[in-house]
Amino acid sequence: MSEIMKPARDVGIVGYGAYVPVYRLPASEISNQWRSGHDLNFLPIKQKSVPGMDEDVITMSIEASKNALKRAGIHPKDIRAIWVGSESHPYAVKPSGTVVGEVLNIIPNILSADMEFACKAGTEAIQAATAFIGSSMGDYALAIGMDTAQGRPGDALEYTAAAGGAAFIMGPAEKSLAVVEGSFSYVTDTPDFFRRAYQKYPEHGNRFTGEPAYFKHITESVKALLKGLNLKPSDFTAAVFHQPNVKFPQNVAKMLGFSKEQIKYGLLSGMIGNTYAGSSVIGLTDILDHSHAGDRILLASFGSGAGSDAFSLMVTNKIKNAVKKAPLTMDYVDRSISVNYGLYARWRNKIIME
Amino acid sequence: MRKVAIVGLGQTPVREHWGSNLRDLAVTALRDAMEDAGVETLDGVTVGNMLSGALSEQEHLGALIADYAGLEGVEGMKIEAACGSGAAAIRMAVKAVASGLMDSVGVVGVEKLTEFSGKFSTASLATAADADYEITMGLSFVGINALLMRRYLHDYNYDRNDFAIFPVNAHHNAQYNPNAMFRHPITAEQYAKSKIIADPINILDSSPIADGAAALIVVAQENLSQFKGKPISILACEVGTDTVALDNREELLWLKGAERSVKKAYHVSGLSVKDIDFYEPHDAFSIMTALSMEASGFAEKGQAIKFADKVDIGLKGKLPLNVCGGLKGRGHPVGATGVYQVVEAAQQIRGEVPPELQLERNHIGMIQNIGGSGATVITTILKKIGK
Amino acid sequence: MDIPRYWRLKDQRYRLQGRKCKDCGNLSFPPRLVCQKCKSRKSVPHEFKGLGKLYTYTAIYQAPDRFDPMVPYIVGLIDLEEGVRITAQVTDVLPEDVVIGMDLEMVIRKIYADGDKGPILYGYKFRPILKKMTA
Numbered sequence: 062m063s064e065i066m067k068p069a070r071d072v073g074i075v076g077y078g079a080y081v082p083v084y085r086l087p088a089s090e091i092s093n094q095w096r097s098g099h100d101l102n103f104l105p106i107k108q109k110s111v112p113g114m115d116e117d118v119i120t121m122s123i124e125a126s127k128n129a130l131k132r133a134g135i136h137p138k139d140i141r142a143i144w145v146g147s148e149s150h151p152y153a154v155k156p157s158g159t160v161v162g163e164v165l166n167i168i169p170n171i172l173s174a175d176m177e178f179a180c181k182a183g184t185e186a187i188q189a190a191t192a193f194i195g196s197s198m199g200d201y202a203l204a205i206g207m208d209t210a211q212g213r214p215g216d217a218l219e220y221t222a223a224a225g226g227a228a229f230i231m232g233p234a235e236k237s238l239a240v241v242e243g244s245f246s247y248v249t250d251t252p253d254f255f256r257r258a259y260q261k262y263p264e265h266g267n268r269f270t271g272e273p274a275y276f277k278h279i280t281e282s283v284k285a286l287l288k289g290l291n292l293k294p295s296d297f298t299a300a301v302f303h304q305p306n307v308k309f310p311q312n313v314a315k316m317l318g319f320s321k322e323q324i325k326y327g328l329l330s331g332m333i334g335n336t337y338a339g340s341s342v343i344g345l346t347d348i349l350d351h352s353h354a355g356d357r358i359l360l361a362s363f364g365s366g367a368g369s370d371a372f373s374l375m376v377t378n379k380i381k382n383a384v385k386k387a388p389l390t391m392d393y394v395d396r397s398i399s400v401n402y403g404l405y406a407r408w409r410n411k412i413i414m415e
Numbered sequence: 416m417r418k419v420a421i422v423g424l425g426q427t428p429v430r431e432h433w434g435s436n437l438r439d440l441a442v443t444a445l446r447d448a449m450e451d452a453g454v455e456t457l458d459g460v461t462v463g464n465m466l467s468g469a470l471s472e473q474e475h476l477g478a479l480i481a482d483y484a485g486l487e488g489v490e491g492m493k494i495e496a497a498c499g500s501g502a503a504a505i506r507m508a509v510k511a512v513a514s515g516l517m518d519s520v521g522v523v524g525v526e527k528l529t530e531f532s533g534k535f536s537t538a539s540l541a542t543a544a545d546a547d548y549e550i551t552m553g554l555s556f557v558g559i560n561a562l563l564m565r566r567y568l569h570d571y572n573y574d575r576n577d578f579a580i581f582p583v584n585a586h587h588n589a590q591y592n593p594n595a596m597f598r599h600p601i602t603a604e605q606y607a608k609s610k611i612i613a614d615p616i617n618i619l620d621s622s623p624i625a626d627g628a629a630a631l632i633v634v635a636q637e638n639l640s641q642f643k644g645k646p647i648s649i650l651a652c653e654v655g656t657d658t659v660a661l662d663n664r665e666e667l668l669w670l671k672g673a674e675r676s677v678k679k680a681y682h683v684s685g686l687s688v689k690d691i692d693f694y695e696p697h698d699a700f701s702i703m704t705a706l707s708m709e710a711s712g713f714a715e716k717g718q719a720i721k722f723a724d725k726v727d728i729g730l731k732g733k734l735p736l737n738v739c740g741g742l743k744g745r746g747h748p749v750g751a752t753g754v755y756q757v758v759e760a761a762q763q764i765r766g767e768v769p770p771e772l773q774l775e776r777n778h779i780g781m782i783q784n785i786g787g788s789g790a791t792v793i794t795t796i797l798k799k800i801g802k
Numbered sequence: 803m804d805i806p807r808y809w810r811l812k813d814q815r816y817r818l819q820g821r822k823c824k825d826c827g828n829l830s831f832p833p834r835l836v837c838q839k840c841k842s843r844k845s846v847p848h849e850f851k852g853l854g855k856l857y858t859y860t861a862i863y864q865a866p867d868r869f870d871p872m873v874p875y876i877v878g879l880i881d882l883e884e885g886v887r888i889t890a891q892v893t894d895v896l897p898e899d900v901v902i903g904m905d906l907e908m909v910i911r912k913i914y915a916d917g918d919k920g921p922i923l924y925g926y927k928f929r930p931i932l933k934k935m936t937a
Contacts, residue, residue: 083894114872115893115911119924123910151922160924164816164910388933396932398896538866545889547811548832551913551923552889553862553869554877561860562879569858569902614861614897662879662887663838667858 065243065289066188068195073237074229074374075135075201076383078128079346080121081225081333081393084111088220090402095215105306109223109334111400112209114408116224117151119160122205125228126161128387129203132238133230137166140230141199143173144189146182146338147226148256149209150175158205167203179254180303181364182206182338183226188370190231191241201232208337213262214411221306221330225393226339227346238379239349239358241372243290247282248368255366265365271309274367279303279313282369283361290373294318297373298356301327301344303363305335319359326351332394338364345374347390354378416513420800422644423452423521423632424758428594429746431529432626437464437471441525442484444628448521449484452632453643458517460484460491463504463524464750467493469539470530480523497543498699499786500524501629501753502652502793508633509652518635524754525628536624540749543787545660557621557700559661559788561613564702566667568615571717575615578701579606580720582619582744584728585698585737589744591771592759596625596746620701625746629754631761636800647761650686650779651796653679659790668717672792673710673783680781680794681712688712691796692776693763694734695756697785698741707783711794735774738763753784757795764799804916808923813847815925818908820886822848831886852908854882854928861897868914876900880928894929907931 088104112121122145130137143158150157158173176182176189183206190202207226212219234240253274256263266274279302287293294300300319302310307330314324327344336343341362348358356376363369406412425447427440435443441462449457462476473479477491496503501524508520528536540556541549549559568575583603589595601619609619632644639646655675658664665671681687688711696707705719713734714722728736739745739759742752760780762768782795813819820831825842831850836843859878862869869875876892878900892900893911906928913923 113893113911115891115913115927117912117922119922120909120911163812164924166817387935392933398894534865534867534870537864538868541866545832547807548814549889550866551925552877553865553872553875553891553913554889555862555864555866557864558860558862558877561862562858562877565860566858566879566902611861612864614863616860660832660889662889667879 065245065286067243068191070195070197071234071240072191072194072231073234073240075232075236075238076129076131076133076230077227077346077349078125078132078387079227079343079390079393080125081110081343082112082116082121083396083398084113084400085109085397086111086400086402086405091220094402105220105308106331106334108332109221110225110336111405111408112224117209118145118147118149118207119151119157121224121226122157122161122207122228123164125207125226126165126203126205129228129230130165131387132383135201135230138170140167140201140203141171142190142193142202143167143171144176144186145205145207146176146178146186147208148177148179148182148337149211178368179365180337180340181362181368181370183342184360184362184370187229187231188244188246191244194231194233201230204229204231206338206342208339210335210337211262211409214406218265221335223334223336225333225336225343227342229342237377238383239374239376242375243286244370244372245282245286245289246368246370247278247285249278251367253365253367270365274365275305275309275363276313276316278367278369279361279363280316282371283317283359286371286373292373296357297323297359298352299323299326299348300359301341301348302361303341304328304330304344305340307331329394343390349380350384350389350391352376352380354380417515418636419509419512419633419649420636420639420646421631421649421761422634422639422642422646423448423454424761425451426594426629426755426758427627429596429625429627429748429755432527433529437467437473437525437527438479438483440527440626440628441480441523444525444630445480445484445521445523448630448632451644454519454632456486457489457519457521457632459511459520460486460489461504461507461520461522462491462493463501463522463754464493464526465495465497465500466526466528466539466749469542470536471527496791497786498697498749499753499784499791499793500750501755502757502784502795503654503753503791505633505754505757505795506652506654506793509649512633512635518638520633521630522633522754523628523630524751526748526750527626528624528748529626533624549660555613557613557616560700560702561616562661563668563706563788564615567702567705570668573720576603576607577720578620579603580723581698581701581704582606585741585743588730588738588772589740591769592739592745593769595740595744596623597744616700622699622742622747625748627746627748627751627755629751629758631754631758645765646800647764648798648800649795650684650798651680651794653683653794655679655792657790659787661788668706670706670710670789670792672789673707673785676792676794677711680796684796686779686796690779691781692779693738693774694736695738695741695760695780695782696736697783698737698743699747699785703785704736707785711783730772730774738772738774739768753793756782756784757797760797764797805921808921816910818850818852818926820848820850821845829884829886831888850882850884850886852926854880854906856892856900856902856904856906857881857887858902859892859900868916878928880906891927892929893927905931
């Protein structure tokens with residue numbers, strides 16, 4: 062097994078911020094709409110977040126990044142790169158990051174690109190930012206994982222496809238509230254879930270998305286990370302895994318030897334759904350909101366196609382002041398305006414007009 | 416400055432004129448006014464119009480209408496001041512004649528709003544507001560008036576239904592005006608139940624989009640003997656302006672443009688609010704009537720509704736309003752509206768309106784035409800020429 | 803597609819950038835070349851904080867074409883902390899929960915998309931304050 066990834070200069074998270082839209086669609090609405098409610102007792106989550114008509118990955122990234130900037134306390138112009146990981150960029154061609162950079166006064170001396178790797182595009186952006194800072198090409202970089210995911214009406218994934226995510230300002234370890242101890246990325250060609258160009262909704266391999274995809278890739282990346290860093294699950298205060306539903310992350314935690322206590326924070330899918338590229342990373346923001354200096358955190362994403370990035374993070378004493386400088390992740394998760402299926406279908410362009 | 420008068424009047428019914436184009440409506444009204452005045456030609460033509468470019472894909476109305484009206488070679492220009500375009504065109508004619516530059520000017524207000532879908536017309540009408548900072552926020556023209564009405568209800572503790580007094584009066588009068596779009600009365604109960612367009616404004620607060628043209632001939636009083644039309648004196652036709660955007664106004668519920676315009680009009684006419692026999696406010700929306708009455712000195716701030724109730728704005732009341740139906744009942748072909756208002760007031764003073772609408776006291780009429788939500792306000796005062 | 807306008811106004815739409823008069827200190831939004839108060843032509847850019855109170859509002863049910871897909875939506879006049887009143891949509895709130903005087907904060911949202919092919923216009927809107935931050 063290859064060695065873990067670690068940048069030449071130590072890198073960490075200097076600021077972080079979350080965003081979840083205010084609207085919620087109860088899973089029961091989908092059940093009643095498509096299955097006459099016959100699966101009401103077997104719903105994968107309670108409700109999912111729905112973006113308002115005026116929200117998309119760009120607007121949501123702006124708010125999450127604004128929160129990250131507040132916590133980082135740096136000048137926006139100190140940021141030298143913006144990577145936005147998403148599978149729902151508003152434009153097929155035109156970067157999301159330039160709008161984020163313009164609004165937040167980060168432009169013009171930056172590089173910026175959109176990233177796509179299904180649900181792990183957010184951690185992919187963190188990896189790129191870590192490498193960028195680690196090689197001293199810049200001191201700060203903004204990495205975003207954000208999605209407004211779409212599920213085909215009536216499909217199993219419609220219950221969970223949700224909107225939200227998080228932004229991270231990566232920087233030198235000495236300025237960080239959590240230092241990256243190391244990471245490991247594991248990728249194979251596994252067609253468990255995909256969306257072809259110009260298609261509105263993704264396709265998936267049903268149960269094939271489980272064992273050979275989600276479980277295989279996460280367990281490989283996490284095991285390699287633990288081995289490389291010579292750590293065991295009990296060395297971690299908390300862990301967060303990609304959360305397409307509630308059951309999968311609970312099961313993979315158990316398979317890897319993590320306890321229920323270790324995943325009590327950050328497991329948000331039951332309340333907001335699967336936020337795709339934002340899913341594991343928004344979980345991390347909730348854990349950081351509840352963390353203390355000396356805490357060790359495991360972050361493991363999963364992206365279909367397929368791959369997993371695993372990180373070990375060590376929380377520093379800078380966390381204490383940073384947390385209160387911006388709204389907590391639960392401030393976003395707890396707010397709620399319920400919408401019915403009809404309104405959701407209209408807002409998400411599921412009604413064919415012409 | 417020379418004293419000026421109106422010697423000819425013309426108007427088409429206000430309708431959805433599917434079968435007529437802009438120029439035919441304008442030419443019909445203008446030639447009727449010329450016949451009424453007994454003139455074969457004019458020194459100039461001013462055309463009041465707002466949306467010919469957007470909705471008829473036709474600009475350059477001055478020359479076009481002069482040509483089609485049989486006035487080849489006569490100076491003609493379009494005047495635009497949103498919904499105040501009609502009276503703005505009258506103002507230009509008054510300036511030309513009063514100054515001695517011209518002896519006879521034809522004014523024609525014309526508008527066709529039914530050429531495209533209602534939503535497109537809604538978007539075009541909104542161009543009266545600030546394009547960069549109001550319209551791109553999703554405001555419609557109704558929306559702008561709704562912002563005013565909401566704050567009015569809040570500040571002065573009215574119920575939305577208290578505003579019914581104005582449209583009920585307008586519809587009552589319009590039923591007797593053969594040129595009006597809506598010739599049926601409405602009740603306060605119907606008002607209370609009508610559909611909301613931009614909360615708190617409902618459909619019965621709103622004047623209808625329509626087509627129409629009205630025209631009049633402005634001449635110098637010293638030359639009255641040359642014309643056959645019964646003359647009416649224009650004592651004042653004065654303009655006041657204010658910020659286009661509502662948010663930049665000093666005081667949201669005070670139409671400073673109206674105050675400025677009215678003060679000038681009272682000054683040049685030597686009259687005061689007490690001398691006015693009947694008033695034609697720009698009732699594009701009910702709230703505009705209230706704000707106009709307050710800024711023009713009829714009612715105290717926040718008191719327009721109570722005042723209207725007290726003085727009685729009906730045909731037998733102390734201050735009849737919107738005698739031929741106003742914008743609400745007659746219809747609001749925007750760029751033509753200001754000319755319709757003055758033509759109707761002149762008919763009233765001449766004694767030529769249908770008997771049901773003929774007022775006992777009809778010597779002095781005041782007309783107010785408003786562009787946008789009060790950015791351009793033109794107040795005209797007409798008076799019977801006494802012998 | 804009014805691309806130049808979209809691009810030209812981004813300082814205003816993205817960051818509420820108005821002007822501050824160098825002579826009398828009067829703040830303006832939108833930016834004005836001539837001070838509304840003292841008529842001076844000297845001014846510098848000024849970014850507003852984006853906090854304010856709702857002065858008046860309406861819920862639009864019949865909208866101009868490009869806003870039609872979003873009805874009903876709320877437009878209000880907002881009194882900014884700095885003493886300037888601006889026009890903006892109020893978002894993330896149901897029409898029945900809007901009240902005059904409510905505290906609002908600026909957010910960046912989609913204003914409208916120019917059809918299916920044209921640019922997406924982003925800019926300021928206001929929403930009820932998510933959380934009063936003490937820091």
